[in-house]
Amino acid sequence: MEIDTGMEQEIxxxxxxxxxxxxxWFALATSMGMVxxxxxxxxxxxxxxxxxxxxxxxxxxxxxxxxxxxTPGLLAAAFYYVPKLGRTQLxxxxxxxxxxxxxxxxxxxxxxxxxxxxxxxxxxxxxxWPVDMLIVINFALVIVNLVMTVRSRKEPILYVSxxxxxxxxxxxxxxxxxGNVIWKPSSGALVGIQxxxxxxxxxxxxxxxxxxxxSLGVAYYVIPKVTRNPLYSHSLSLVGFWGLLxxxxxxxxxxxxxxxxxxxxxxxxxxxxxxxxxxxxxxxxNIWYTVKGKVGEIHADVAGKFVFAxxxxxxxxxxxxxxxxxxxxxxxxxxxxxxxxxxxxxxxxFAGMTALGGxxxxxxxISGKPLYSHFLADLQYWLVLIGSGGFTVVLTIVGLIQGxxxxxxxxxxxxxxxxxxxxxxxxAIGFLILSGAYIGLYNIVRxxxxxxxxxx
Amino acid sequence: xxxxxxxxxxxxxxxxxLAAVTFVVVLWPYTHRHTAPSEIxxxxxALEESGRKxxxxxxxxxxxxQSIRTIDWGHGAERIAQAGDYISDEPVAxxxxxxxxxxxxxGGEHPDDWHIAHFINxxxxxxxxxxxxxxxxxxxxxxxxTAYIQSLGMKGADKRMQRQxxxxxxxxxxxxxxxxxxxxxxxxxxxxxxxxxPNPYPTTPAGLARGHKIYQDFCLGCHSPIGDGMGPAQPWxxxxxxNFTILKxxxxxxxxxxxxxxxxxxxxxxxxxxxxxxxxxxxxxxNYVAEYFINQSDANTEPKGIDASYEP
Numbered sequence: 001m002e003i004d005t006g007m008e009q010e011i012x013x014x015x016x017x018x019x020x021x022x023x024x025w026f027a028l029a030t031s032m033g034m035v036x037x038x039x040x041x042x043x044x045x046x047x048x049x050x051x052x053x054x055x056x057x058x059x060x061x062x063x064x065x066x067x068x069x070x071t072p073g074l075l076a077a078a079f080y081y082v083p084k085l086g087r088t089q090l091x092x093x094x095x096x097x098x099x100x101x102x103x104x105x106x107x108x109x110x111x112x113x114x115x116x117x118x119x120x121x122x123x124x125x126x127x128x129w130p131v132d133m134l135i136v137i138n139f140a141l142v143i144v145n146l147v148m149t150v151r152s153r154k155e156p157i158l159y160v161s162x163x164x165x166x167x168x169x170x171x172x173x174x175x176x177x178x179g180n181v182i183w184k185p186s187s188g189a190l191v192g193i194q195x196x197x198x199x200x201x202x203x204x205x206x207x208x209x210x211x212x213x214x215s216l217g218v219a220y221y222v223i224p225k226v227t228r229n230p231l232y233s234h235s236l237s238l239v240g241f242w243g244l245l246x247x248x249x250x251x252x253x254x255x256x257x258x259x260x261x262x263x264x265x266x267x268x269x270x271x272x273x274x275x276x277x278x279x280x281x282x283x284x285x286n287i288w289y290t291v292k293g294k295v296g297e298i299h300a301d302v303a304g305k306f307v308f309a310x311x312x313x314x315x316x317x318x319x320x321x322x323x324x325x326x327x328x329x330x331x332x333x334x335x336x337x338x339x340x341x342x343x344x345x346x347x348x349x350f351a352g353m354t355a356l357g358g359x360x361x362x363x364x365x366i367s368g369k370p371l372y373s374h375f376l377a378d379l380q381y382w383l384v385l386i387g388s389g390g391f392t393v394v395l396t397i398v399g400l401i402q403g404x405x406x407x408x409x410x411x412x413x414x415x416x417x418x419x420x421x422x423x424x425x426x427x428a429i430g431f432l433i434l435s436g437a438y439i440g441l442y443n444i445v446r447x448x449x450x451x452x453x454x455x456x
Numbered sequence: 457x458x459x460x461x462x463x464x465x466x467x468x469x470x471x472x473x474l475a476a477v478t479f480v481v482v483l484w485p486y487t488h489r490h491t492a493p494s495e496i497x498x499x500x501x502a503l504e505e506s507g508r509k510x511x512x513x514x515x516x517x518x519x520x521x522q523s524i525r526t527i528d529w530g531h532g533a534e535r536i537a538q539a540g541d542y543i544s545d546e547p548v549a550x551x552x553x554x555x556x557x558x559x560x561x562x563g564g565e566h567p568d569d570w571h572i573a574h575f576i577n578x579x580x581x582x583x584x585x586x587x588x589x590x591x592x593x594x595x596x597x598x599x600x601x602t603a604y605i606q607s608l609g610m611k612g613a614d615k616r617m618q619r620q621x622x623x624x625x626x627x628x629x630x631x632x633x634x635x636x637x638x639x640x641x642x643x644x645x646x647x648x649x650x651x652x653x654p655n656p657y658p659t660t661p662a663g664l665a666r667g668h669k670i671y672q673d674f675c676l677g678c679h680s681p682i683g684d685g686m687g688p689a690q691p692w693x694x695x696x697x698x699n700f701t702i703l704k705x706x707x708x709x710x711x712x713x714x715x716x717x718x719x720x721x722x723x724x725x726x727x728x729x730x731x732x733x734x735x736x737x738x739x740x741x742x743n744y745v746a747e748y749f750i751n752q753s754d755a756n757t758e759p760k761g762i763d764a765s766y767e768p
Contacts, residue, residue: 039586039588040555040586041586043578043579043585043586043587043588043589044577044579044588044589047577047588047589047591048589048591048592049592050592050593053514053588053590053592054515054518054519054588055514055515055516055518055519055588056514056515058515058518059515059518117513117514118513119512119513119515120547121512121513121517121547121549122547123517123518123552147463147467150463151463158461158462158463158466162466163461163466166463166466166467167466167467167470170467170470170471171470171471171474174471174474175474178478178482187546187547188547189546189547189548190486190546190547191543191544191545191546191548192489192491192539192542192543192544192545192546192548193489193491193539193542193548194485194486194489195545195546195547195548196548196550197481197482197485197486198482198486199547199548201478201481201482209474238461242469242473245470245473245474246473246477249473249474249477249478249481250477250480250481252481253481255552256550258523258525258526258527259523259537259550260537260538260539261485261539262485262488265481265485268480268481269481331527335521335551335552335553335554336553336554337553339552339553340553402554406528406530406531406554407527408530409529409530410530411530411531411557411731411732412531412554412556412557412558413557413582413584413585413732414732416584416585416586417584417673423586
């Protein structure tokens with residue numbers, strides 16, 4: 001890579017629109033998370049407000065984080081680096097902006113339908129059929145824009161970030177249709193245990209084929225840029241890319257190890273969950289060797305800090321994930337808050353921080369204006385870092401208490417008083433993440449609008 | 457090397473991998489989907505099906521699993537989940553967390569009135585519960601939701617519900633015959649050996665403190681903080697929770713109290729607590745009720761056998 005043509009990039013309205021989308025829904029998603037966490041310490045909090053009750057807020061929180069915050073944030077960066085790496089312009093800014101508008105309308109409809117109780121009742125596949133269709137259309141528009149950009153490129157060599165961006169949107173558009181059983185609009189589900197098998201194949205691939213490849217694409221772009229080091233190895237990036245696609249797609253059934261599904265399917269999911277160490281370590285070796293000797297540059301750049309922290313959390317979440325797929329470990333960790341901690345480590349600490357880093361990296365370039373406040377971005381970095389790290393520690397402790405107590409023969413009810421204090425801590429730490437999200441929203445809005453700064 | 461990566465290679469290559477994997481881990485199990493119904497399987501009624509819709513619409517699945525594992529010995533592994541239990545579930549609601557209890561065999565564990573009080577506010581029947589209240593659903597929805605919960609476990613649940621209905625009639629008749637008859641009837645349904653056993657442990661401040669804690673965590677939603685049976689669940693429950701203050705001089709031994717807490721009174725809203733309370737906790741809360749509400753305890757009276765080593 002490192003092809004700086006000096007070609008002036010136009011103001012990238014598509015990337016700006018996706019950045020604003022991400023920042024806005026990050027704030028709302030964490031607000032929903034706070035409400036949900038509030039119910040766990042005070043269940044009569046906002047009692048009997050149907051559309052705000054826990055069982056409806058939780059899927060709103062999850063869907064907003066996945067499709068409102070992290071995905072658009074990572075796409076904002078992709079809308080910048082794909083044309084940049086191809087030494088060309090984005091195929092259509094107009095299409096990108098309309099895409100972002102439609103994206104927001106889709107998410108808003110999703111929120112309203114979920115809070116009104118319209119749901120497919122399947123984790124990560126809650127959104128009802130019309131919203132599913134809108135999501136698929138959104139991804140199709142992204143595919144058109146990115147593929148046409150790649151086709152019009154002037155640089156023949158495709159850099160690894162582009163592989164990940166293209167694969168992520170194409171594969172997610174496909175698995176989204178599959179996982180939501182899009183050919184059965186009435187239920188959006190299969191019947192019986194087969195439904196669980198399909199659901200977790202899909203559910204895990206939201207992480208494995210959407211958030212992870214998009215995040216890796218950002219890391220592969222931002223880390224060499226910030227350190228001004230060439231990528232350590234192009235061969236490793238090839239192994240990592242194909243390895244990730246082969247291995248990650250097999251492992252969804254590790255959510256069903258304690259359920260009556262065929263044993264051979266469980267074995268595949270366990271073996272491949274452990275094998276995830278290979279593509280993950282290949283990526284991390286590649287990225288961390290690229291950083292070698294330049295940690296100072298990372299430290300000096302808030303975007304680099306976010307993305308680099310993301311890669312460290314990627315290490316932890318994957319080692320943890322491989323471990324959790326082992327049946328003996330899962331006897332303790334399944335069904336409790338350990339898994340919730342794992343999800344926050346992956347989606348917020350790894351993919352979320354990477355998305356924020358990607359946005360902070362591209363914001364000055366896509367808007368032609370300097371970041372409104374480096375201090376606020378740095379503050380947000382520490383809030384989200386401490387918040388997501390602390391969150392994971394607290395939830396892991398809760399999970400260990402629950403899991404071991406249950407294995408020891410305690411009932412769910414008997415363990416509740418023991419974990420209440422940790423639910424309080426979770427809310428307290430959640431305030432850090434919440435503040436970080438609103439500070440980020442303010443900073444990003446001020447960078448794009450009402451920005452008094454000179455051109456960077 | 458990277459020159460080999462063309463847009464076509466990326467898009468079609470990754471789609472090919474996805475197709476191959478989907479064939480192995482989704483399509484292959486799907487084509488072998490013809491699962492035989494399990495021995496407890498039955499179809500749901502229209503009312504139960506409408507209750508299931510409410511269950512799904514309100515995200516009950518996020519806190520309640522419907523799948524008992526071999527390792528769930530403390531949760532009641534009377535029946536381990538089988539694939540044949542789920543053959544008409546669309547979508548399947550296995551759940552991924554136990555913020556609340558597993559519900560796969562919940563049908564018939566409690567009578568309907570217990571569930572209704574619990575939906576109005578879960579803390580009415582379970583003081584430490586962290587489940588949100590569902591009064592806002594309205595009574596009609598609460599009733600279909602209750603019908604669905606009572607169907608969980610299918611044929612097994614039907615058997616338990618039949619037992620609940622049988623004894624509900626009996627406990628209601630006994631209650632309507634007046635307190636004297638009711639208390640005698642309740643005592644008569646405790647096995648004779650238990651009736652003759654006094655509480656073998658002496659009343660101590662520590663024991664009463666333990667009893668107080670257990671009473672707060674498990675009992676006061678129905679029996680109220682002063683033991684008069686007028687807890688917040690009372691308006692929803694029939695026959696109403698027992699008023700302990702009328703038991704004085706009616707030959708209620710420690711053994712009777714112990715047995716009723718341990719075993720519950722099927723048909724009434726009184727659940728069994730043998731899964732949640734160890735022996736000492738049952739004796740302690742029983743003595744707490746005897747000392748404070750009945751104002752008459754047979755603790756540490758004969759026959760009592762050899763003193764336990766901790767006794768003062």
